[in-house]
């Protein structure tokens with residue numbers, strides 16, 4: 312189906328690659344002409360879209376490949392529609408919305424599969440900890456038989472079927488190195504590199520950043536970690552506790568990852584100690600049989616955030632008791648306000664607290680330094696340990712590749728506070744950076760696909776109108 316739209320100008324490329332080196336320099340000036348010719352060509356094809364009667368509703372983005380300026384080493388691809396960077400839930404949701412509205416697109420993905428965070432960087436026993444209705448993407452619900460909290464496998468299968476349903480076929484193994492807006496041609500230039508070293512430049516009118524809040528692991532520098540000598544992994548490489556039986560494992564961090572890794576280690580008869588260096592909100596996953604998250608969202612419809620926070624804390628205290636005595640100090644800011652202001656997710660307890668109470672998970676304060684086979688804590692206590700799991704969180708990687716400083720801040724999140732962080736200038740969009748989980752990503756995705764589709768359709772209408780006018784002109788002569 313896509314063949315008709317992929318026009319690789321092979322003859323041009325091979326002709327040029329035969330030109331000797333000196334002449335290649337000369338032809339650089341020509342290449343801009345080639346570029347604009349290609350743009351014109353692409354635009355005229357867009358204009359003639361209605362002349363393809365058999366065009367499927369699910370059309371692939373038309374891409375025109377031609378020789379590029381960089382000594383012709385990099386293939387250049389014109390994308391007649393948006394480029395979406397990232398094939399996680401956010402990127403897929405935008406792609407689905409565009410597909411529904413007949414807007415072509417290209418999805419670029421550095422990994423060799425969709426949703427690589429879920430497929431490759433999560434542990435085996437992971438379950439979504441929000442109920443399924445908050446985790447499904449637009450226009451395609453979870454299968455009815457899915458449980459309230461789908462497993463990682465079920466979620467991945469859902470995403471695979473989502474991509475299949477909307478005929479989304481990302482360009483895998485293409486890692487975006489840089490993206491910048493070209494003021495001259497008023498288009499985005501997105502450069503990718505593949506594992507074999509081949510490079511491609513995509514040129515497009517719209518750029519959708521869907522690389523996520525968790526694109527890179529955070530690995531803190533801790534004194535003496537190099538001298539430790541034992542195994543040190545990040546939580547994203549932790550699959551299960553089966554190889555840790557009987558081992559003393561230091562889990563650094565007490566977010567949802569730290570808690571769930573510690574719990575999994577316990578369930579595999581390992582001996583975890585979990586570092587809590589500051590404070591943490593722990594809430595039960597359910598209150599009186601109802602999801603805590605759902606309850607909070609419901610209350611937020613009627614009550615101010617500070618009051619919902621107070622109610623949540625009273626309920627948490629009633630159900631969990633005083634957790635301070637186990638070393639789990641609560642932050643002075645309420646759980647929802649903390650999530651909103653600092654992006655720090657409260658822990659939704661799925662059993663770790665029980666293991667903390669029974670001392671199967673030991674809670675320890677911050678780390679002073681590591682030494683051979685040992686860790687020294689800030690209270691001076693020394694522990695012998697076999698392994699370390701760094702559950703120290705994730706960060707966005709946008710500043711490393713997007714050459715733009717107005718819309719995105721240095722931390723890789725949009726500057727504008729929710730709900731304004733989805734749309735920048737010059738066709739730039741961000742999806743899945745609202746710190747509101749998958750439902751936040753879905754809401755962004757719907758706004759973005761509608762916004763782009765509107766311009767796309769207006770453009771098309773204008774061009775359609777131009778054609779008959781032109782014909783009329785001819786007929787009067």
Ligand SMILES: NC(=O)C1=CN([C@@H]2O[C@H](COP(=O)(O)OP(=O)(O)OC[C@H]3O[C@@H](n4cnc5c(N)ncnc54)[C@H](OP(=O)(O)O)[C@@H]3O)[C@@H](O)[C@H]2O)C=CC1
Nearest residue numbers: 438439440531564565566567568569588589656702703704
């Ligand atoms: N089942 C599910 O749905 C799951 C969802 N998640 C989600 O994934 C996201 C990421 O969670 P997570 O990986 O836990 O990351 P978080 O960023 O939530 O937590 C990182 C933790 O590491 C601690 N930390 C960082 N550096 C150090 C250090 N040098 N010494 C000691 N502690 C340190 C932080 O402490 P401090 O607060 O003091 O900085 C914090 O407790 C969250 O949104 C979470 O909800 C995660 C796991 C499971």
Ligand SMILES: O=C(O)C(=O)Cc1c[nH]c2ccccc12
Nearest residue numbers: 441604650656657659746747748
């Ligand atoms: O998992 C995340 O990162 C989310 O943003 C969603 C989320 C999980 N648990 C929560 C508790 C309060 C607010 C949002 C979340």
